[in-house]
Amino acid sequence: MSAPLPRQMAGPLATGGAASLRHARLALPPRLDWQQSLYTGARLQGLDSEAALRCPGAPQVVQRRHLVAVVADSDEQARQACSQLRLRWSDATPQDGTPRVRAAQTLHARGQDSSGLHDITMDAHYQWRDGESASSTLSSSPFPATGIVAMASPMGANLRLDLPFGNPALIAMEVAALLSLPVAQVEVRSHRPPASAQERSAASDVAGVVALLALQCGQAVSLVLEPTNFASSPTSLQLHGELDQDGRLGSYHLHIEQDAPPPPLAWLLTETAYALEDASDPRDGAALASPYDWQALEIIGPQGAAIPLAASTFAQEIFFDELAQRIGEDAVQYRLQHLPDAHGAALVRSVAEGAGWNGPARQVQGDILRGRGFAYASTLEQEQGQPVQSWSAWVADVEYDRASGELSVTRVTAGHDQRAGTTAAAAHAADDLLDEKQRALLGEQARLAMAQTLAPDQGFDAWSRELRPLPGQASASLPQVDLIDGGTTPALRDIQLKAGGAFTLPAAAAISNAIHAATGVRLREAPFSGEQIRLALEHQEGSGQRPGGWRRLRKYGWLGVAAAALGATLTLAMPWRAEIAPVARPAADLYSAATIERGRRVALAGDCAVCHTAPGGVANAGGHALQTPFGTVFSTNITPDEKTGIGNWSYTAFERAMREGIHRDGRHLYPAFPYTAFAKISEADMQSLYAYLMAQPAVSSTPPENDLRFPFNMRPLLAGWNLLFHKNEVFQPDPDRSALWNRGAYLVEGAGHCTACHSPRNALGAEQGGRQYLGGGTVDGWEAPALTALSKSPTPWTEDELFSYLRSGFSDRHGIAAGPMAPVVAELAQLPAGDVRAIAHYLASFQAPTTSTTTPAPITTSSLNESQKLSQANGKRLFQGACAACHIEGTGPTLFGVRPSLRVNTNLHSDTPDNLIHVILHGIREPANPALGYMPGFANSFSDAQVGDLLAYLRSEFATGKPAWEGVPESIARSRAQAGH
Structure with a gap:
């Protein structure tokens, strides 16, 4: 998609105004790699640009070695032309085995090493992947979700670059060296500093490419550069600690390893030798030191590397927690015993008291495991030539749901203090306390830090993270954040916390310590995921696989597969099915808040309330009339009422209805209820949907009886219908497609059941596939238009137009959502933008290529x-x-x-x-x-x-x-x- 230009790019260009601006897209090699600044990825062997040059928008193809880009009048035209390039790539160059790890040196040391002289020793290894800092917001950052957009404008002999973020001085040097220009002729304007190593690298990548294209074309060029496929290399931290039996700290060694970063993309693809020394901002070794009173301390790390403070805090705070556990001490009290900084110790006490700390406090309630963890950080850094001391302490509460695998942070108590100068004489002025706006911003930063610590699942059924609820709504995925004032300074008034600031540094360690308290699983690699915990718990229990899974089936070979398929077929053909016994309604707190929130999103994607709510009725209480060619079907009550709803349905009964179209009492459900699509929903999403529905208010409501013509009112006949037209199969991703495409396919074909309205049906009411897939249908007297190249729209749908329409209900090139589509859009608007983007991306893949057409003659x-x-x-x-x-x-x-x-x-x-x-x-x-x-x-x-x-x-x-x-x-x-x- 095309990310919005930063605000400073919106004005007219010195080269002649916005009309002279061209747009570019880069054709990346199928594999990028490098070895000691030399390009070793896939190499360009041949380029056929004939088809691309015939596309609209006056496309121009630029090639420099392995760098190939298309420049056109609009971003959409550039992207379309780029997709028409015929490129032939060779395999990547074999690696010579030379390590990329930077050379190490002693960064900081104090005290006399006394290794081997203490009673207890402990070694632990940690890994940290540097992600987005909490100083940026997910909603405003154009990288990496949609690509980074930058612009280069030739201005006589000079060149001006506009970037959304980056280090202007460093980028000016890089671009000048790449293009053999004096650095004084390169002006770089940046909206903000980079918030992470990824942003630093991305800014250098896009700047070099767009600068090269602008000089090649001789005019202003805007480039949307999607994330490169370099693997993110973690920072590795090896810790060794020694202490006496009484808990007194002895020697402490921290060894840090970090890969050297790749050269900027333009240097690599043009095979230009990178001429600059590593210009990253090296970290003062003392800033990486543990705040506790170790008798001797040594830090060894890569020379000249910008080691994230969050990485050292993550490792040392989990390590200290493990030490406290090893000798049976409370995590907070053990820190206070060895924290010489009186101000930091006071903040630790305040936060622990504010959180009601009484230890890890593990709780087990059915499948829900709860625990809490503590972490602390202190930094002293230079800001505008002045030393700034920062302190932060966190208590995090987490929940892990063993049934669904959901991991969530439910509450955080965080305290922060920051003081400029060497004294705190003015730190406690009454007007320096946090106001409500500052509290809100700090709370948002806390949630962002937590979101970056909890890694989203990578599967097709992974739900995008959404950190802000919609107006008037509260989201169960947003943890409660309680802030403890620690005597803040005027420096905090604008809440411009930099990447090195202490406020969010303890987040990852506090969450890891809480996870251990809840589950007994010690996670030493961030970010975390529920899948890590599930695998660790299975390993603890001696079970390496799920019972009844594919590994068990595989041992029987093709015979077992055939028998299973035959059994499923015969089951579908049964005209009546056995009743599943009713159960008591599940307790309201049986499922975790994260699981219920996930189920809410599944219900939104499936538009459950749209069909299961009668006009003017209570949500999900049923009674909505669905007009079909065979008569009227009324939607059922899906609230957890035990008499008229699904309150006495077990999960087994619910899943059978969703996947097979069988009521709890054994009756066949009419396919106006689209179980043919819901069967594709993953197990985790199905369990979450059940949890969400059971957590809603119960409503006693009996819908009217269906009014169907004979023989369509004979439910047993549906067994034959299922045999002919229904496949009870969970969605399987296409390995040849992108993760975004598969995510969109899962939502469209599964919970979203778009084909139920937008595909034509045969004489028996079954959806038609093949060329007719999403080819248009009818619902409640409204035409559901084709979502493919069969669309009658005068303007082809693009991914961006589809996203706008599905997200807001309006596209200025297609119109407004009306009729049955309006409430569907209202539901989709409550989903994270990433999920709606995936739907748009998938549907856009079915659109006809944009071609120049002749306007039909008007009827005179x-x-x-x-x-x-x-x-x-x-x-x-x-x-x-x-x-x-x-x-x-x-x-x-x-x-x-x-x-x-x-x-x-x-x-x-x-x-x-x-x-x-x-x-x-x-x-x-x-x-x-x-x-x-x-x-x-x-x-x-x-x-x-x-x-x-x-x-x-x-x-x-x-x-x-x-x-x-x-x-x-x-x-x-x-x-x-x-x-x-």
């Missing part, structure tokens, strides 16, 4: 008879009187939200007028997003003849070249008889 009035001319003239007057105020094209005022263009509206270009008639008669009373505005209905204002005239005018005026609709009177009659949406 000379070809119309007098009756048709009169009808269109009447329609034009109706439009000008009732519609033009909101829909007229041009520069008039925008009323009631947005002003959608009818010329690109999909409904006007459809083969049927049904959707447009519904909107004209019934309006848009409940838009997907209130900001879009409401449209009144004209059912009581216009006669059928007037509606017909208006339709004739709209079709001829805004769908140029399309023939007049047929069967309009019948469509109007059907719409008047149908309740409005």
